[in-house]
Amino acid sequence: MASRGLLLSVLEHDRGGKIFLGILVASLVVVPILNLAVPESSPFHLSTFTVTLLGKYLSFALLAMALDLVWGYCGILSLGHAAFFALGGYAMGMYLMRQIGDRGVYGHPELPDFMVFLNWQELPWYWYGFDQFWFAFLMMMFVPGLLAFIFGWLAFRSRVTGVYLSIITQALTYALMLAFFRNEMGFGGNNGLTDFKDILGFNLQEDSTRVGLFIATALALAMGYLACRFIVRSKAGRVIVAVRDAEDRARFLGYKVESYKLWVFTFSAMLAGLAGALYVPQVGIINPGEFSPLNSIELVVWVAIGGRGTLYGAVVGALLVNYAKTFFTGALPEVWLFALGGLFVVVTLFLPRGLVGLFSKVRSKASVEGAT
Numbered sequence: 001m002a003s004r005g006l007l008l009s010v011l012e013h014d015r016g017g018k019i020f021l022g023i024l025v026a027s028l029v030v031v032p033i034l035n036l037a038v039p040e041s042s043p044f045h046l047s048t049f050t051v052t053l054l055g056k057y058l059s060f061a062l063l064a065m066a067l068d069l070v071w072g073y074c075g076i077l078s079l080g081h082a083a084f085f086a087l088g089g090y091a092m093g094m095y096l097m098r099q100i101g102d103r104g105v106y107g108h109p110e111l112p113d114f115m116v117f118l119n120w121q122e123l124p125w126y127w128y129g130f131d132q133f134w135f136a137f138l139m140m141m142f143v144p145g146l147l148a149f150i151f152g153w154l155a156f157r158s159r160v161t162g163v164y165l166s167i168i169t170q171a172l173t174y175a176l177m178l179a180f181f182r183n184e185m186g187f188g189g190n191n192g193l194t195d196f197k198d199i200l201g202f203n204l205q206e207d208s209t210r211v212g213l214f215i216a217t218a219l220a221l222a223m224g225y226l227a228c229r230f231i232v233r234s235k236a237g238r239v240i241v242a243v244r245d246a247e248d249r250a251r252f253l254g255y256k257v258e259s260y261k262l263w264v265f266t267f268s269a270m271l272a273g274l275a276g277a278l279y280v281p282q283v284g285i286i287n288p289g290e291f292s293p294l295n296s297i298e299l300v301v302w303v304a305i306g307g308r309g310t311l312y313g314a315v316v317g318a319l320l321v322n323y324a325k326t327f328f329t330g331a332l333p334e335v336w337l338f339a340l341g342g343l344f345v346v347v348t349l350f351l352p353r354g355l356v357g358l359f360s361k362v363r364s365k366a367s368v369e370g371a372t
Helices: 002-010 015-037 048-071 081-103 113-117 133-157 162-180 207-233 235-245 247-252 257-283 293-306 312-331 336-350 354-371
Strands: none
Touching: 002 207, 015 048, 015 207, 015 312, 048 081, 048 207, 048 257, 048 293, 048 312, 081 133, 081 162, 081 257, 081 293, 133 162, 133 257, 162 293, 207 235, 207 257, 207 312, 235 247, 235 257, 247 257, 293 312, 293 336, 293 354, 312 336, 312 354
């Protein structure tokens, strides 16, 4: 009863969030049935490829929501969230690589294939523990969170804000990309980590495993939304919004602005790391390309198009833009980047609150006209 009351209080006055969670819960029922219970000959059958694609979209949605928390509510425009996403993905990739065992190409019981190829003699110390899922799960969020905490403590304490902070976050992810490209780092270099076999003992090629990953991603997205919504509705959340709107005034009133920015930035990074961890087993690979600054910029576009400062707007933007990307890169690959850039310009100029803001405006206008 207490948990239900807490849930109702979190979703109070959040019509969009209720609709979003309702659709998400419905997908948890409909998608597995259409994939596993409906025969392939039926027009209602949902292919495993589509299930995997939907799972990937949901992991992107979780990442977009993590950025919206710090950008939409705290005013921190991070161009480095791809780094946190990739670090979580590498943590999951390391666990999956350890699960291969002697089933690799070279048949080594402990060393991944790329280490055998590069004549590594023993497993690096930072790979220890990743044969256990509980340890890998902790690292999926601890490593991005630790990096965000250290970076944020240095940046916020120095009162770096605005475009300067954005540039520094972009430099961070670019530096990590260059580092992970090096074979000496022990993360597979340019090729990254791939050729995964199973997760928690389940074959990654099985349809049921793919459905299970989709369900896990959807549940993580739902819980992530509720956690973010709880934060923004709390007293600390109101301070965060005050920092976004008038940082100097909030500091003058006695609030430790740097502390508030630091913990919300760290939590957002941990959420991004979880998104990356859910992304990797579904796509089957993680490489340094995920650190690319372009990925962080695309992430900002998703949130801006969907509508920042709403949480579910970031989800809408991530789903729509990635679906469009899948369609255009297959049908008209040379058009996609122009379409994305044009869409971002249109949204910036004419839809500052994104698609969700446009929908709310139209609904409010219709309600006023109906009342009159």
